[in-house]
Amino acid sequence: MTNDALLAALSHLVSEGRNPxxxxxxxxxxxxxxxxxxxxxxxxxxxxEKELPNIAAxxxxxxxxxxxxxRLIYLGAGTSGRLGVLDAxxxxxxxxxxxxxVIGLIAGGRDAMxxxxxxxxxxxxxxxDDLKAIGFNQQDVVVGIAASGRTPYVIGALDYANDLGxxxxxxxxxxxxxxxDLAQIAISPVVGPEALTGSTRLKSGTAxxxxxxxxxxxxxxxxxxxxxxxxxxxxATNKKLVARAVRIVMQATDCERDVAEALLxxxxxxxxxxxxMHLTGVTAEQALARLSDSDxxxxxxxxxxxxxxxxxx
Numbered sequence: 168m169t170n171d172a173l174l175a176a177l178s179h180l181v182s183e184g185r186n187p188x189x190x191x192x193x194x195x196x197x198x199x200x201x202x203x204x205x206x207x208x209x210x211x212x213x214x215x216e217k218e219l220p221n222i223a224a225x226x227x228x229x230x231x232x233x234x235x236x237x238r239l240i241y242l243g244a245g246t247s248g249r250l251g252v253l254d255a256x257x258x259x260x261x262x263x264x265x266x267x268x269v270i271g272l273i274a275g276g277r278d279a280m281x282x283x284x285x286x287x288x289x290x291x292x293x294x295x296d297d298l299k300a301i302g303f304n305q306q307d308v309v310v311g312i313a314a315s316g317r318t319p320y321v322i323g324a325l326d327y328a329n330d331l332g333x334x335x336x337x338x339x340x341x342x343x344x345x346x347x348d349l350a351q352i353a354i355s356p357v358v359g360p361e362a363l364t365g366s367t368r369l370k371s372g373t374a375x376x377x378x379x380x381x382x383x384x385x386x387x388x389x390x391x392x393x394x395x396x397x398x399x400x401x402x403a404t405n406k407k408l409v410a411r412a413v414r415i416v417m418q419a420t421d422c423e424r425d426v427a428e429a430l431l432x433x434x435x436x437x438x439x440x441x442x443x444m445h446l447t448g449v450t451a452e453q454a455l456a457r458l459s460d461s462d463x464x465x466x467x468x469x470x471x472x473x474x475x476x477x478x479x480x
Contacts (some may be wrong), residue, residue: 181340181342182361182371184359186207207369208369210359211356211358214340215377222385224352225308225310226381226385232308233386238267238308240301242311242324243318243320244288246375247338248272248280250375251312251379252271252280254379255269255383256271257383260401262387262398263400263402272294274290289319290320291326292323293320294319294320294321294324299327305332305333307334308333309324311338311349312338312375313337314339314372315339315341316339316341335349336350337354340355340356342357343355358374394419399419400439412431412436412438420442420445420446433451439463443465454468
C-alpha cells in the first residue's frame with residue numbers, strides 16, 4: 168500500500184480519529200490527565216457489551232474445537248499481538264491445560280514481545296508462515312487481533328485459515344474492517360477515538376483484553392474447568408498457587424486448612440479430585456475415574472456418585 172493510500176485508510180478509522188474531549192490534555196495537571204483518561208476508559212465495557220452475542224458465538228466454536236483436540240490461536244501485531252500472547256500464557260497455570268492448547272503469535276516473533284518490531288505487521292506472508300510453523304489445521308480456531316482491523320499480518324493469516332476450512336474470528340475496534348469481512352465471526356467493540364490520538368494501547372487495548380479474557384475464561388468454564396466460581400483446575404506450581412489450591416478446597420468443601428492440605432496431598436495436588444473425595448467419600452482413584460466419566464465436570468461427577476449410591480440406582 169502506498170503512503171497516500173495508507174494515509175487515506177487511516178483517516179477513515181474511528182480508532183485513529185481525534186477525540187474532542189481531550190484536545191486540551193497537554194495543558195492539564197497530572198490529576199486532570201488521569202481523570203480524563205479514566206472518563207474515556209469508562210466507555211470500554213459498554214462497547215464490549217454490544218458485542219456479547221458475537222463473543223458467545225466465538226466461545227461456542229472454541230469450546231467445540233477444544234473438545235475435538237483443536238487449539239485456539241491468537242495472532243496479532245504490536246499491542247494486539249502482546250495481548251494475545253499474554254492471555255495464552257495465563258491459561259496453563261489458571262486452568263491446568265497444556266501450553267499448546269492456547270497459543271499466541273505476534274508479528275516479529277518472541278523478541279517483539281519486548282522490543283517494538285512494527286514493520287513485521289506489514290507482511291501478509293509472515294502471518295501465514297507463523298501459522299504453518301505451528302502446524303495450524305482445520306481443527307484449530309484462529310483469532311486475528313488488530314485494533315485497526317487492517318493489519319496485513321493478520322489479514323494474510325485469516326485468508327490462509329479460511330482456505331483450510333478452519334474457524335476464523337476477527338477482533339478489531341473499527342466497524343466493517345477488512346478482518347471483520349474476512350472472518351466467520353467478527354467481534355468489533357467500537358470504543359471511539361483514543362485519549363491520545365492513535366495510541367490504541369489505551370481504550371482499544373483495554374477492549375481487546377476484556378474480550379480475550381472472556382474467550383478463554385468462558386471456554387474453559389464450558390469445558391468443566393470450574394466448580395461454582397472456583398478455579399478447580401488451577402495448577403499449583405508455586406507457593407502462591409499451592410496456597411490458592413488449599414483455599415479453593417476449603418471454600419468448596421467448607422473444611423479446615425489441615426483437612427484441605429491432607430486432601431491435596433492424597434490427590435496429588437489436584438484440587439478437583441480433593442474436593443470430590445471430601446464431598447463424596449471416594450478415594451483419589453475413584454474420584455479420578457468419576458471425573459473421567461463426567462468429562463472433567465465436577466458437578467456432574469458428584470451427581471453420578473450420588474446416583475451410584477442411591478438405593479434405586
